[in-house]
Amino acid sequence: MFERRLNEEKEQPCTEEERQVLLHLILSHHGKLEFGSPVTPMTLEAEALHWADNASAKTASLADVLSDPDSFSEGPVSRPNWQLDRRRVYRHGCDWGLPESGK
Helix, strand or coil, rough: HHHHHHHHHCCCCCCCCHHHHHHHHHCCCCCHHHHHCCCCCCCHHHHHHHHHHHHHHHHHHHHHHCCCHHHHCCCCEEECCCHHHHHEEEECCCCCCCCCCCC
């Protein structure tokens, strides 16, 4: 898809070297071969992108579990969840970050 999209442009938006760097970022963003990445990160940018993608996925999974009432049938600690490598999470009643009310 990447190559096809770049080839649709009348004027190329990047050099051949930039194209190769961008392709490497795309191919290596899963970080490890066992996680479906065809190649492992070989540049600082690729490593940073991998960890950013990983953090985004993990926090989205955690948010999904925290918002699912069925995960907390027995109190504030969830049952083990496959999305989080069978970890349990704690849902607390903190009001951090919420607007102050009545002041």
